[in-house]
Amino acid sequence: MFNTSSANRYDVLIFGSGCAGLSLALKLADSMRVGVLSKFALTEGSTFYAQGGISAVLHEKDSLASHIEDTLIAGAGLSNPEIVELTVSMGKESIQWLRKQGVKFTEETDQHGKQQLHLHREGGHSFRRIVHTADATGKAVSTSLIESAKKHKNIDLMENHNVIDLITTDKLGLDEQRACGAYVLENLTGKIKSMAAKVIVLATGGANKVYLYSTNPHISTGDGIALAWRAGCRVANMEFMQFHPTCLHHPHARSFLISEAIRGEGGKLILPNGQPFMQNYDHRLELAPRDIVARAIDSEIKKHGVDFVYLDISHKSGRFIRRHFPTIYKQCKQLDIDITRQPIPVVPAAHYTCGGVYTDNYARTDITALYAIGEVACTGLHGANRMASNSLLECLVFAERANQHIRHVIDSLPPPPELPQWDDSRVSLSDEEVVIAHNWDELRRFMWDYVGIVRSDKRLKRAMHRLELLKEEIAEYYGSYRITSDLLELRNLVIVAELIIRCAQLRKESRGLHYTKDYPDPDDSRTPQNSILSPAEIKLQSRE
Numbered sequence: 130m131f132n133t134s135s136a137n138r139y140d141v142l143i144f145g146s147g148c149a150g151l152s153l154a155l156k157l158a159d160s161m162r163v164g165v166l167s168k169f170a171l172t173e174g175s176t177f178y179a180q181g182g183i184s185a186v187l188h189e190k191d192s193l194a195s196h197i198e199d200t201l202i203a204g205a206g207l208s209n210p211e212i213v214e215l216t217v218s219m220g221k222e223s224i225q226w227l228r229k230q231g232v233k234f235t236e237e238t239d240q241h242g243k244q245q246l247h248l249h250r251e252g253g254h255s256f257r258r259i260v261h262t263a264d265a266t267g268k269a270v271s272t273s274l275i276e277s278a279k280k281h282k283n284i285d286l287m288e289n290h291n292v293i294d295l296i297t298t299d300k301l302g303l304d305e306q307r308a309c310g311a312y313v314l315e316n317l318t319g320k321i322k323s324m325a326a327k328v329i330v331l332a333t334g335g336a337n338k339v340y341l342y343s344t345n346p347h348i349s350t351g352d353g354i355a356l357a358w359r360a361g362c363r364v365a366n367m368e369f370m371q372f373h374p375t376c377l378h379h380p381h382a383r384s385f386l387i388s389e390a391i392r393g394e395g396g397k398l399i400l401p402n403g404q405p406f407m408q409n410y411d412h413r414l415e416l417a418p419r420d421i422v423a424r425a426i427d428s429e430i431k432k433h434g435v436d437f438v439y440l441d442i443s444h445k446s447g448r449f450i451r452r453h454f455p456t457i458y459k460q461c462k463q464l465d466i467d468i469t470r471q472p473i474p475v476v477p478a479a480h481y482t483c484g485g486v487y488t489d490n491y492a493r494t495d496i497t498a499l500y501a502i503g504e505v506a507c508t509g510l511h512g513a514n515r516m517a518s519n520s521l522l523e524c525l526v527f528a529e530r531a532n533q534h535i536r537h538v539i540d541s542l543p544p545p546p547e548l549p550q551w552d553d554s555r556v557s558l559s560d561e562e563v564v565i566a567h568n569w570d571e572l573r574r575f576m577w578d579y580v581g582i583v584r585s586d587k588r589l590k591r592a593m594h595r596l597e598l599l600k601e602e603i604a605e606y607y608g609s610y611r612i613t614s615d616l617l618e619l620r621n622l623v624i625v626a627e628l629i630i631r632c633a634q635l636r637k638e639s640r641g642l643h644y645t646k647d648y649p650d651p652d653d654s655r656t657p658q659n660s661i662l663s664p665a666e667i668k669l670q671s672r673e
């Protein structure tokens with residue numbers, strides 16, 4: 130049966146209410162009707178939790194060339210120089226645009242009494258170039274963009290709307306392949322509706338919840354990557370998952386970051402028996418780069434069969450700790466950990482997805498009228514490793530690039546066709562929800578153990594084997610039972626896990642964030658290549 134009510138028809142439908150999605154919505158809405166969907170609350174995305182800030186060349190001594198060079202070095206030979214230059218050169222205007230939306234960044238008074246933006250410096254950056262709002266930049270960005278979007282008459286914000294699958298014209302029996310809508314689950318009612326638009330934009334964030342430990346909020350289940358893959362888009366560089374070395378290990382606070390600044394102030398990493406271990410890994414000890422510290426912790430955890438290690442700052446005075454780390458102090462205190470006296474239990478945690486849906490310099494995917502922006506996309510900016518604070522910049526720049534392209538093509542695109550309604554006549558209510566919870570845990574644990582910070586051919590093979598079994602079980606479950614949000618996420622996570630394993634298996638070297646014991650060095654005998662996967666090719670391989 131075909132029926133798409135006018136309420137569910139838009140010029141542009143954007144999936145995601147983070148920095149990327151809302152920036153694009155606000156840019157387009159003067160002349161288009163825009164619908165923005167978020168899986169849960171509008172604020173629930175990585176954007177809200179970003180702490181550090183946004184990189185941009187603003188200091189008089191800084192230069193675009195320096196920001197470009199730093200980004201290319203971090204990318205370890207896989208960043209696309211054209212994309213890096215494009216992104217960095219749009220830094221200043223992106224910050225100005227955010228200020229116009231009402232974002233209040235931290236300011237300081239210069240020596241001539243003039244107010245200017247205060248800039249931080251972070252790892253990998255040669256200059257102070259991080260614009261921030263104290264240590265809660267993401268919250269300031271998220272709340273300002275949501276407020277502006279709420280006031281706009283051409284923007285419909287829809288919370289608790291979970292995109293199930295994209296609809297493309299070829300699936301409706303029309304000749305050409307174009308994105309034209311999606312099936313969407315209303316989480317609160319369980320109803321499934323068809324939503325149509327001339328243009329569809331994925332802004333669904335990263336996939337870091339594929340691992341047992343993650344700094345990300347619950348929504349980061351790689352939905353956009355899985356949606357695009359199922360629809361036929363290429364996905365690239367999924368092996369480059371960034372792990373933050375120190376996330377609080379506590380059953381009630383899985384996603385709380387313990388800032389690098391604690392190590393900067395002399396915090397020591399120790400085993401449960403009190404032994405320090407960084408001296409066995411790097412002469413810079415706790416101040417070695419993030420990936421080295423994460424690898425060292427991971428190795429100690431595996432060697433000693435423990436669940437976590439400790440980070441100890443208790444040698445500093447209580448006054449110093451409370452003044453310099455008020456948020457961490459308070460958060461730990463609430464969990465009965467007094468960091469002025471006790472060490473903090475920490476584990477590394479998945480933090481950022483460098484790979485994603487393969488896009489061009491206007492955020493276009495392989496499918497006409499389907500764009501991908503923000504962490505869901507692989508633009509070529511980050512290459513094999515993301516430099517701190519370049520990700521929010523990427524959200525802003527590619528929202529602008531998509532804006533430019535959508536404006537250019539919108540009038541030439543036909544109105545979306547009538548869409549079929551979701552058919553759930555052959556499925557029943559599940560009486561075995563426990564299967565989903567169990568498979569969620571199993572997937573995230575074997576991804577952590579076998580496809581985490583240190584990989585090997587054997588571990589990847591083992592993970593793929595387990596994945597095959599899960600895939601079968603989940604496909605069967607999906608075909609038999611009524612859809613829930615947990616089931617949708619699990620179905621997407623399984624795809625994301627497979628893409629990470631496949632990309633990791635393609636890379637016979639260690640480079641950037643991908644480290645394998647079997648090939649511990651970069652392969653410098655040839656030009657570094659992106660790991661690009663195409664759904665059509667993988668299907669063919671599976672049939673062989």
Ligand SMILES: Cc1cc2nc3c(=O)[nH]c(=O)nc-3n(C[C@H](O)[C@H](O)[C@H](O)COP(=O)(O)OP(=O)(O)OC[C@H]3O[C@@H](n4cnc5c(N)ncnc54)[C@H](O)[C@@H]3O)c2cc1C
Pocket residue numbers: 144145146147148149150166167168169170171173174175176177178179180181182183184266267290291292293332333334335344345346348352353386480481502503504505517518519520521522524
């Ligand atoms: C703790 C933390 C600190 C960070 N600090 C920094 C920093 O200082 N600087 C920096 O540059 N970067 C930082 N990052 C990374 C940065 O925050 C993210 O890369 C960026 O915010 C991603 O924005 P986004 O708009 O792409 O996605 P998100 O902000 O993650 O938003 C994703 C949106 O998609 C929606 N969505 C997902 N799936 C579906 C679905 N199936 N249906 C409907 N909607 C869906 C979600 O509901 C959400 O609205 C940090 C990340 C974390 C977790």
